[in-house]
Amino acid sequence: MDEQALKARLPGSIAARVQTLKLADGKVTLVLEASGLDAAGRAGLEAAAKDVLGAADGVSEVRVAMVADRAPPPPKPRIIAIGSGKGGVGKSTLTANLAVALARMGRKVGVVDADVYGPSQPTILDTKGGKPEARDDKLVPVQSRHGVPLLSMGHLVEPGKALAWRGPMAGNAMAQLVDAHWGDTELLLIDLPPGTGDVQLTMLQKFKPEGAVIVSTPQDLALIDAQRAANLFDSGKVPIIGLVENMSGYACPHCGEVSDPFGRGGVETAAEGTGIPFLGRIPLALEIRKASDAGAPNTSGDGEEAEAFSAIAAKLASWIDREAV
Numbered sequence: 001m002d003e004q005a006l007k008a009r010l011p012g013s014i015a016a017r018v019q020t021l022k023l024a025d026g027k028v029t030l031v032l033e034a035s036g037l038d039a040a041g042r043a044g045l046e047a048a049a050k051d052v053l054g055a056a057d058g059v060s061e062v063r064v065a066m067v068a069d070r071a072p073p074p075p076k077p078r079i080i081a082i083g084s085g086k087g088g089v090g091k092s093t094l095t096a097n098l099a100v101a102l103a104r105m106g107r108k109v110g111v112v113d114a115d116v117y118g119p120s121q122p123t124i125l126d127t128k129g130g131k132p133e134a135r136d137d138k139l140v141p142v143q144s145r146h147g148v149p150l151l152s153m154g155h156l157v158e159p160g161k162a163l164a165w166r167g168p169m170a171g172n173a174m175a176q177l178v179d180a181h182w183g184d185t186e187l188l189l190i191d192l193p194p195g196t197g198d199v200q201l202t203m204l205q206k207f208k209p210e211g212a213v214i215v216s217t218p219q220d221l222a223l224i225d226a227q228r229a230a231n232l233f234d235s236g237k238v239p240i241i242g243l244v245e246n247m248s249g250y251a252c253p254h255c256g257e258v259s260d261p262f263g264r265g266g267v268e269t270a271a272e273g274t275g276i277p278f279l280g281r282i283p284l285a286l287e288i289r290k291a292s293d294a295g296a297p298n299t300s301g302d303g304e305e306a307e308a309f310s311a312i313a314a315k316l317a318s319w320i321d322r323e324a325v
């Protein structure tokens, strides 16, 4: 039997992968292209080829080598969670601004908006109406005009539909957002749903973020919730990168006088008390709310607010670099 006849014995699925087939002294040397197959797939392919060729007349031995043509898939992005003990403290605003600031520093960063209850990233990053496509059963993130790709619960469910999902359901939906075609994205910021219940815990356990940032306003009540968030990350064994105080100090746009509607400095004091690093404070400013509503986070431009966010982004970047493996 010659090499052509041997190749003709192989089923189409194996023949399509043959790169070379050599026969010498009854020994067959077969090189197969094994791109896209996992270990079990490669073992199955090798066994099937050996079975068919080994049974041919005059063949005493079959050696199979595998090569992979396609480049290996890109490494998975590193994950940082942004959480808060309660809603409305500015978690989404912070996430978007950090992402845009990091992108402007040259980082390849994407955002996952896992806030099942009120996904707001499509508004803040201006991708409202964007629909992620699916390729090979995985979602392709929606590109924002700020250089930050995004996948949001808001892209998957109809806007305005409040979701009362329990942990596993929300966890599964979030899996689709995280395990997506992130391409060369190196860092994913996850905007977690507010709160410290089983939804959040399931997410942490499933995705094991490398670290977490906690946002709080300076009020005592918010701080108690922030402490709960810290406990949640501790129980999920997620290191806390630090605390951010949002909505601290309101500068009156008319007279410039600074007042403190929610108090001031409480988060820094709380951080000191618990040994968690304090990452900085963001003022309560109309500009911040307007920028978010307009789909242009402050860090996409300049100004005091942008600087406050960027200073925190720089601290986050150094933490990430320190933790690099």
Ligand SMILES: Nc1ncnc2c1ncn2[C@@H]1O[C@H](COP(=O)(O)OP(=O)(O)OP(=O)(O)O)[C@@H](O)[C@H]1O
Residues within 6 Å of the ligand: 084, 086, 087, 088, 089, 090, 091, 092, 093, 094, 115, 118, 120, 193, 194, 246, 247, 248, 282, 283, 284, 285, 286, 288, 289, 290, 292, 293
């Ligand atoms: N520093 C700030 N100054 C002024 N407005 C702010 C500031 N931070 C957040 N906001 C506004 O407060 C509202 C709530 O903020 P955001 O949606 O970021 O909070 P959240 O913690 O993500 O809330 P949710 O519980 O809905 O997830 C938004 O309208 C936002 O624009």
